[in-house]
Amino acid sequence: MLRHLTLRDFVIVDRLELEFAAGFGALTGETGAGKSILIDALALALGERGDAGVVRAGCDKAEIAATFDIAGLPVVTAWLDENGLDASEDLLLRRVVDANGRSRAWINGSPATVQQLREVGEWLVDIHGQHAHQSLLRADAQRQLLDSHGGLLDLGREVAAAWKTWRDAEQAWQAANDGVQALQREREQLEWQVGELAALAFTADEWETLEGEHRRLAHAASLIEGAQFALAVLADDDAACERQIDQVATRLADLAAYDPALADVAGVLASMQAELADAVSTLRRYADRVDLDPGRLADVEKRIEAILAQVRRHRVSPPELPALLAGWQQRLAELAAAADVDALRAASDAAQAAYRTLAQRLSAGRQQVAADMGERVSEIMRRLALSSGRFEIALPALDNPAVYGLEQVEFRIGGLAGNDARPLAKVASGGELSRISLAIQVLTSRSASVPTLIFDEVDVGIGGGVAEIVGRLLRELGGERQVLCVTHLAQVAAQADWQWQVSKTTRDGVTRSAIQPLDDAGRVGEIARMLGGVEVTGITLEHAREMLRAGAEQAR
Known part of the structure; x- marks a missing residue:
């Protein structure tokens, strides 16, 4: 459940820290005081979209932090x-x-994404907005409510995935059936191109090797001449470096006996002799290996020209040829499968059968849930002074299967405007629709596993005895989980286990909103204000006390 909420510079709230209790809590206050700001802030902490408009005027940022007790939520x-x-x-x-x-977002101090906030928030809080009864008229919202209440959402997602698989298979078969000749022409062209390029047997590593070998063969004469010239200068001629350095080194070594200062020079020359000998040995091996091979050079040049011909034809670089061949081969495999119209038709039929199997399971589940949900909502409606109303969920079959199943979900009401059940939008007035919506929300909330429920002025359009019954329903829910209700009705607030008052003040042209937890005396005053308006009389105060006493007695 929700334990703690902190707001900093959010809309018209500068700083606010709230500790939440279990049970049913009411949030009340004057119209325009900002009662829904608390709900908006919590929704932001749970991953709703936020923009610069939530930052209090003149401030750099808005910050919201919410702490939840998840000891009983192993899924979280x-x-x-x-x-x-x-x-x-x-x-x-x-x-x-x-x-x-x-x-920016954090979860337990670690950076997180807004999507992660939204994911974990689905297990923590369920917010019923004040305009929920309007969305209730949409077919998709009705279907979502039914499937959610019946635990059919996962099956619904399986049906949607199977429908997409079927549609893709159907489109592949249709495309193949309509374009067999075009596919055949493309296949023949690709087969010729693949055959030609595959015959080349070219690999990406070969190009660099060919270039190196061609450079060597093309300049073999120069390489041989250069190696022989170097050997002559270093070792083979009468005045070769190797002999002269040897002579100098020997003489300086002898003279070092007379002057040790020459010993270092003699040592350097001795080292040079050794390195020069290694260089001469390497050059001799190289000269023995290098040879003129016009035949091999011609073969290499022919190979290079064959590769470059393909490069020019397909407008790619040599290293890209193997990838080009692989792409063509993959496309050929796809065309081979696409050309098998019978196989594609069989795949489409199999996908359709798989979809219908899942969709029929979903239909059976919806039938069972619809009957039970209709009875339970009707029972709650009777408690909300809609005794003549009968809630039904119709499941008319669709002409064509859809991504969401084989039937439409349609909420209907009977008894309010005649005996025949008719679509909700056609028979319910605004006040009736609000109460029907509340009845559905109360039922679906009971079946949900979310520990915290928030109702944002869902009691709009009702009053009197009905409002008291709404309060009782919310208090019953509060016995099972944490409930917070933003309300303007004294009859609802009087049923709460605890109550907060929202107020708004303006000082030096700056408007601020504050929330004050109410003790017993504070609750009497606030309930009296809600009953009597601006001027609170002794009679109104006594009425408020009586309402609170009655609410407490009913809770026992």
Whole structure:
């Protein structure tokens, strides 16, 4: 559950630290005081999109940090381990958005992505926005609610993947069937090109070897002449360096007996003799190996020309020829498979059968969940003064299979505008739609494993006894998990286990929002304000006390 929330320079909040308790908590205050800011901040910590607009005017950045107790959430601990993040009984999510709109995130002190915040947040908090009843009219939202409540989301993803596989196979078969002649022409052209290039048997390493060998063969005469000239100067001529250095070294060695200063020079010359002898030996071996070979030179030049002919034809460099051949061979394999129209048709039929098997499983699951969900939502609706209403989930079959299955999901209401069940949008008024939405949210929240539920003014459009029942429903939920509700109704707030008041002040032209935890006396005053408006009377205060007493008694 959510334990602690810290805000710094977020919208109109300068600094705020909140400690959360278990059970059902109400967040109340004057209209425009910023009750929903807390929800927005938490949503940002859970990976929602953020921009520079969340940074308080005149500040460099906004910062939000949320701490959760995850001792009873092994799935979160496992996710942290899988992502290489520190795992303990507490989980700290931190988000910073600067004045330029750039965003950074951390999980337990380690840098993280917004996507990671969003992933882990799905196991921590479920936020029901104040406009949830509007999205309830969308077919995709209705399908998502049904599948989520019935634990069918994973199967739905399998169906979507199978549908894509089927469509891809169907398109491949259709393309092959429509373009057999074009594919055949392309195949014949590629076969000729592959055969010609494969016959060349050229490898990427060969080009560098050929270039080196060609340089040697083309300049063999010069290499031989140069080696012989060097040998003559160094060793073979009468005045060769080797003999002269030997003579000088011998004489200086003899003279060193008279003057030791010549010993060092004699030693250097002796070293030179040894190195010169090695150089002469290497040159003799080289001269013996180098030979004029016009035949080999012609072969190498012919090979190079054959390679360059392919290079010019295909407009690539020599080292790129092997990769070009490999690409053509792969394309030939693809064309060979594509040309087998019967095999592609069989693959398409198999993919369709796999899709239908999964989709039929999904349909069966939806049928079962729809019946149960219809009964349970209808029961909650009756508690919300919609006793004549009957909630149903219809699953009309689609003319053509879709990525989400074989049927549409359609929420219907019977009894509100006649006996026949009709689509939700056509029979429910705004107030009724809000209550129906709340009934669905209460049911789906009970079935979810998320430990913290947040309701942001979902009680809009109701009042009186219905509002009290809404409060009771939320309090019942609070007995099972942590619930926070932003509300403007005293009847709802009076049912809460704990209550915070949001206020807004303006000083020196700067507007700030603050949240104050309320004690018993504070709650009486706030409930009275919600009941009586600007002027709170003794009667209103007594009414507030009675509402709080009644709420406490019902909780026992």
